[in-house]
Amino acid sequence: MSRGFTLIETVITVVLFTVLALAVAQLNVFYDRTILFQKASIEIIAGGNAIVDAVRVAGLQARRVVATHTFSSVEYSSGATAVVFELPAVDAEGAVLPDTYDYVVVDASGASAFRRTDAAPGSARLSGEKRLTSVLGAISFSYDDPDFPSVRSVTVDATTSAATAQLHLRGQVRLRNP
Amino acid sequence: MLVALGILSVSVAFVALVAGTVKSTRDSAYESVASHIADNALDALRAGGYAALPADGPYDDPGLAELPQGSASTSVSVWNAETKRVTAGVSWQGADGGTRFISLTTLVASSGGF
Numbered sequence: 089m090s091r092g093f094t095l096i097e098t099v100i101t102v103v104l105f106t107v108l109a110l111a112v113a114q115l116n117v118f119y120d121r122t123i124l125f126q127k128a129s130i131e132i133i134a135g136g137n138a139i140v141d142a143v144r145v146a147g148l149q150a151r152r153v154v155a156t157h158t159f160s161s162v163e164y165s166s167g168a169t170a171v172v173f174e175l176p177a178v179d180a181e182g183a184v185l186p187d188t189y190d191y192v193v194v195d196a197s198g199a200s201a202f203r204r205t206d207a208a209p210g211s212a213r214l215s216g217e218k219r220l221t222s223v224l225g226a227i228s229f230s231y232d233d234p235d236f237p238s239v240r241s242v243t244v245d246a247t248t249s250a251a252t253a254q255l256h257l258r259g260q261v262r263l264r265n266p
Numbered sequence: 267m268l269v270a271l272g273i274l275s276v277s278v279a280f281v282a283l284v285a286g287t288v289k290s291t292r293d294s295a296y297e298s299v300a301s302h303i304a305d306n307a308l309d310a311l312r313a314g315g316y317a318a319l320p321a322d323g324p325y326d327d328p329g330l331a332e333l334p335q336g337s338a339s340t341s342v343s344v345w346n347a348e349t350k351r352v353t354a355g356v357s358w359q360g361a362d363g364g365t366r367f368i369s370l371t372t373l374v375a376s377s378g379g380f
Binding site (some may be wrong): 104108111112115118119122125126129130132133136137140144241255256257258259260261262 | 294299
């Protein structure tokens with residue numbers, strides 16, 4: 089003799105499915121949050137490294153830090169939130185061009201940090217702007233000498249933050265070609 | 267019952283996977299901090315020159331505060347008559363509780379310069 093489900097069987101089944109559905113939904117929420125956190129963590133690591141590396145690479149090649157430099161009709165000034173390096177220009181073979189200089193600015197604007205390059209004519213470097221990060225929390229530059237042409241060492245402190253993740257990196261570079 | 271067990275198994279596997287990924291990302295952040303600390307140390311030693319190279323021993327860096335149980339040390343050995351081999355190492359406690367260590371090495375010659 090065939091029979092249907094009793095009320096108690098139906099209730100238990102519905103409750104079990106509800107619990108399972110809630111568990112799956114919770115898992116999905118957890119997954120989304122984790123992905124966001126991981127994405128933020130990767131962004132802050134990449135951003136922090138990009139800033140410190142940009143300063144280090146430019147500083148290693150620089151002959152000095154200059155107080156200001158204007159290009160593309162914008163004046164950039166060295167200070168607590170920006171640094172302007174003057175680099176000997178080099179040609180495609182790597183030979184230094186006499187009395188010719190390129191300029192590299194690392195600065196911040198809002199939550200973004202940029203590396204801006206003003207290359208002299210004939211230089212192998214390319215003029216342009218590159219966004220280093222868009223998750224900048226704070227940045228500060230400090231110098232071993234208040235007189236910019238006399239600066240021999242530049243320290244950058246950069247904090248990148250996104251979501252609940254935060255990273256603080258510090259890099260110090262000594263100019264190689266003063 | 268089987269469906270419930272299946273979901274439970276997937277959930278446990280997923281949580282374990284996510285936990286591993288989070289630890290890896292945290293370790294990656296620590297490694298970035300550590301590599302910059304070592305890089306800064308080598309830069310300072312190069313700038314000081316051959317004659318000023320210190321003896322082996324620990325050194326301090328503000329970045330160590332970012333690392334759990336972070337510590338740093340340098341070691342200097344003779345490479346040849348006019349060159350020394352300098353290593354800056356940084357260790358810290360990884361996300362899984364184990365000790366992590368990175369080191370960077372360079373040569374500093376008595377003939378000077380960087």
